[in-house]
Amino acid sequence: MDDAILSITGLSIHYPTSTGIVKAVDNVSFSLPRGKVVGLVGESGCGKSTLGLAILKLMRPPGEIVAGKILLDGENLIDKDEAQMRRIRGPKVSMVFQDPMTSLNPLIRLDRHFLETIDAHERNVGKDDAMARINKLVEHLGISSSRLREFPHELSGGMRQRIMIGLALILNPKLIIADEPTNSLDVIVEAHFLDLLKGLQKEYNLTILLITHNMGIVAQLADRVAVMYAGRIVEEAGVMDLFARPLHPYTKGLLSSIPNIEVDQMRLYTMPGSPPDLTDPPPGCPFHPRCPNKMSICDKKTPHDIITDGRHVECFLYGGKDA
Amino acid sequence: MVSGFLSKPFRFFISMSKEHKGEWYIIVAGALILFVIIFSSVFAGIIAPYGPVTDVASPYIKEHNLDLRAATPLPPNETFIMGTNDLGFDVFSRILFGSRTVLLVSIAASIFSALMGIPIGLLSGFYGGKVDRTLSLLMDSIYSFPGLILAIALAAMLGPGVTNISVAIAVIYVPTYFRIVRGQVLSVKEELYVEAARSIGAGPMTIMTKYVFPNVIASVVVIFSLNVADAILTEAGLSFLGLGLPPDLPDWGIDLAKGKKFVPSGYWWIITFPGLMIMLVALSFTMIGEGLNEVLNPRLKEK
Amino acid sequence: MPERETLVRVNNLKKYFPTHGGLIEGLLTPQKRFVRAVDDISFDIKKGEVMGLAGESGCGKTTTGRLIMRLVDPTEGEIYFEGNDITRLKGEELRRFRPHMQMVFQDPHASLNPRMTVGENIGHSLVIQQIGTKKEREERVKEVMSRVALTPVKDIYTRYPHLLSGGQKQRVVLARALVLSPKLVVADEPIAMADVSVRALILEMMIRLKDELSLTYLFVTHDLATAKYICNRIAVMYLGVIVEIGTVDQVFHNPMHPYTRALLAAVPVPNPTLRRHHIIARGEIPSAVAPPPGCRFHTRCIIAAPTCSERVPPMVEVDPGHRVACCRLDEWKKRTI
Numbered sequence: 001m002d003d004a005i006l007s008i009t010g011l012s013i014h015y016p017t018s019t020g021i022v023k024a025v026d027n028v029s030f031s032l033p034r035g036k037v038v039g040l041v042g043e044s045g046c047g048k049s050t051l052g053l054a055i056l057k058l059m060r061p062p063g064e065i066v067a068g069k070i071l072l073d074g075e076n077l078i079d080k081d082e083a084q085m086r087r088i089r090g091p092k093v094s095m096v097f098q099d100p101m102t103s104l105n106p107l108i109r110l111d112r113h114f115l116e117t118i119d120a121h122e123r124n125v126g127k128d129d130a131m132a133r134i135n136k137l138v139e140h141l142g143i144s145s146s147r148l149r150e151f152p153h154e155l156s157g158g159m160r161q162r163i164m165i166g167l168a169l170i171l172n173p174k175l176i177i178a179d180e181p182t183n184s185l186d187v188i189v190e191a192h193f194l195d196l197l198k199g200l201q202k203e204y205n206l207t208i209l210l211i212t213h214n215m216g217i218v219a220q221l222a223d224r225v226a227v228m229y230a231g232r233i234v235e236e237a238g239v240m241d242l243f244a245r246p247l248h249p250y251t252k253g254l255l256s257s258i259p260n261i262e263v264d265q266m267r268l269y270t271m272p273g274s275p276p277d278l279t280d281p282p283p284g285c286p287f288h289p290r291c292p293n294k295m296s297i298c299d300k301k302t303p304h305d306i307i308t309d310g311r312h313v314e315c316f317l318y319g320g321k322d323a
Numbered sequence: 324m325v326s327g328f329l330s331k332p333f334r335f336f337i338s339m340s341k342e343h344k345g346e347w348y349i350i351v352a353g354a355l356i357l358f359v360i361i362f363s364s365v366f367a368g369i370i371a372p373y374g375p376v377t378d379v380a381s382p383y384i385k386e387h388n389l390d391l392r393a394a395t396p397l398p399p400n401e402t403f404i405m406g407t408n409d410l411g412f413d414v415f416s417r418i419l420f421g422s423r424t425v426l427l428v429s430i431a432a433s434i435f436s437a438l439m440g441i442p443i444g445l446l447s448g449f450y451g452g453k454v455d456r457t458l459s460l461l462m463d464s465i466y467s468f469p470g471l472i473l474a475i476a477l478a479a480m481l482g483p484g485v486t487n488i489s490v491a492i493a494v495i496y497v498p499t500y501f502r503i504v505r506g507q508v509l510s511v512k513e514e515l516y517v518e519a520a521r522s523i524g525a526g527p528m529t530i531m532t533k534y535v536f537p538n539v540i541a542s543v544v545v546i547f548s549l550n551v552a553d554a555i556l557t558e559a560g561l562s563f564l565g566l567g568l569p570p571d572l573p574d575w576g577i578d579l580a581k582g583k584k585f586v587p588s589g590y591w592w593i594i595t596f597p598g599l600m601i602m603l604v605a606l607s608f609t610m611i612g613e614g615l616n617e618v619l620n621p622r623l624k625e626k
Numbered sequence: 627m628p629e630r631e632t633l634v635r636v637n638n639l640k641k642y643f644p645t646h647g648g649l650i651e652g653l654l655t656p657q658k659r660f661v662r663a664v665d666d667i668s669f670d671i672k673k674g675e676v677m678g679l680a681g682e683s684g685c686g687k688t689t690t691g692r693l694i695m696r697l698v699d700p701t702e703g704e705i706y707f708e709g710n711d712i713t714r715l716k717g718e719e720l721r722r723f724r725p726h727m728q729m730v731f732q733d734p735h736a737s738l739n740p741r742m743t744v745g746e747n748i749g750h751s752l753v754i755q756q757i758g759t760k761k762e763r764e765e766r767v768k769e770v771m772s773r774v775a776l777t778p779v780k781d782i783y784t785r786y787p788h789l790l791s792g793g794q795k796q797r798v799v800l801a802r803a804l805v806l807s808p809k810l811v812v813a814d815e816p817i818a819m820a821d822v823s824v825r826a827l828i829l830e831m832m833i834r835l836k837d838e839l840s841l842t843y844l845f846v847t848h849d850l851a852t853a854k855y856i857c858n859r860i861a862v863m864y865l866g867v868i869v870e871i872g873t874v875d876q877v878f879h880n881p882m883h884p885y886t887r888a889l890l891a892a893v894p895v896p897n898p899t900l901r902r903h904h905i906i907a908r909g910e911i912p913s914a915v916a917p918p919p920g921c922r923f924h925t926r927c928i929i930a931a932p933t934c935s936e937r938v939p940p941m942v943e944v945d946p947g948h949r950v951a952c953c954r955l956d957e958w959k960k961r962t963i
Contacts, residue, residue, distance in 0.1 A: 218896075
């Protein structure tokens, strides 16, 4: 994993609220290998979206990065000011959000969305050249370029989401952060979209950080998977390893609690409790109140940087008790 | 059973207050100001050093052998902390007694308009259709009229008196309640919990009183306190114009009106203190209203 | 398995909603336009089973649930409950009938009255149905609360919904549906809003309660994996009509309708060794205002023939209890996808 396009070390993001500090992201380290799809999975409120936004320093105020490094091609984004970040967002890293309707301006036509994006970053491109590029890309995404004269509401949900991916790709970035990109889509359209995404990834050798709560999507698309719980990445592994041999009790529980259409299941594993309130997380390992393998150390110390068989898993079952 | 009846909204309030410390301070500050004013208006008879319509300046002038022409109205001094007015009445005492009129008229007016506006808005929003269209048209036509001018016309029509001026002010605020309540009802009645109520067999009256109204009332409380603030200004405005209240009644608006002609002569205290009080009362209600708005409508903040 | 008694029977049910066009649209097109949310469906629910209604958003599955619950009035057709026609029940009769069927709503947060405590939210149906004294009602509510593991009961009873976690709210909604001891529970996407780690708990609880309280479920969902797990029988809906109905075994292991196959193929399987995206349907769901003529699925179907746009496919029984509405069944059987 030497060739990482993005590597994050010790990142912590805090949200001060009236009831206390929410540690939305707590000492997270991971990296995105170039040309791979990394799935970032977790439940709502686990901090996965905040982490995705933080890479581009876009997290909503009052959230702030209190510690850590974000290295994009070796450059630390923490040191960049807003003007420098704007030059990174788009040409180097771009985002695809879950609801295309709120991400597109309803009052302007689709082609202007593209033209403005190009205009904001590339000074010397003529309109004809730009349009030619846009038409080519949009046709490539399976949308007739004649539809570019339409307004966002005239398109179906699936097409809007394709436009979103088009907008993300128009400046040729190498890294795409997709936050629940198919959440608003029905299952058949979702399958089309995921196929498209996979195709584009191979074609352009993109690196994709795919943020989702859906284990199925991750299994179908990702090369590596990071599992997030209560603001921390609790396990990270290659997709085959993770699904064949999950190590962290949370990952194990999650995988055996979801219905699988390919298998005739008799019973699902029911995980007790619910995800913790991040203003007041449990001491030690935040998963210990729900963990079937809880040991005496778990509510006293927080597991950190535990490596077993070359895999990263934040759980005392796999060592680190003496550290 | 009183405690049981009260404990429920109280508990709800406490549970909300934990999440909104900042707003809570504003509400408490507003309530404190208001409490002091209400307290002093209730006990004006005890607190006020003099009567509201007693010429206290003349005996004072005689006693201290002041030059009569130079000395009326008397500026603030140790005896009359806010001075006296042109008739020799103590401004401080008049402010204390005057607060009764202001609070009575503005609160009565707001209660009256709430009592009119809330049920109409509730019915109109809940049932919709022709009734709704007629009522909306009526209310919009009142609303589109400049408030003070309408109040002036009504006050002139109804003649003087505390009740009449309250009614005149009340009418101009009915549409405010109507519009807020109707709008809220329109959104609340589409909520899933209203459908859930229908699925357990609740009839329209039950749904309106138990499911719709309690979820609308929060915004009414907010409107009410903001409304009182506005009504105070309208009342002062009407009195200032000499409409509605009997002239001998101690009232801040009347004092402002009568005192304005003395400003060029340098007798600033006659209108400054009533003016400040109007501002202060209006401010306290606004603080309570805006604070409650933040606390009771958390959904507004999420967006 | 012995033949089960029918609890609910739905005959040729239709629900057309008038579209909310603007003023100008109203002037331009004087005839009223309708969204054909449910357009002539018939099926039954057997006592003690979990009947699934599956399909994409806008297929009419939620409207069907609300029609059976008598929360909206059908445009045409009849609903029978234990043999009695409940389609035209009104007012007091309807109120007295309500306890037999209860609903679990999709969004637990939105379906609880924020100004009522948990106890009041659950117990209000008992008040409306004039069941028991105040003390008895409280007892009953607490009993149901402990059944759905809302513990500590005493503490949660007096809490307001906004202080509960998502999973707890979902259990309050469940408790509210159960407090009247219904025979049928219509569950509309009951786990869609829940956290992933909490979903299994709710599903398992629903299964346990079904056995304990001899309930029947109509389980409305877009998630086929969940449907497969919890349902005994399933009806697949598309644009207001049922395209395929049968036992879970029949529909999932031997899907006959091209739409069912497309749906099943599109489900992302949580197993990276089974990566397969045979996309076997085109485009997206058309508008329910003007559904395609003939077979509604023909615009997206990969085996559609010209006749498909002319003829409305009849429901054909391909196996006992397994019915499919497709004109190209013979063609389909020849293919091996």
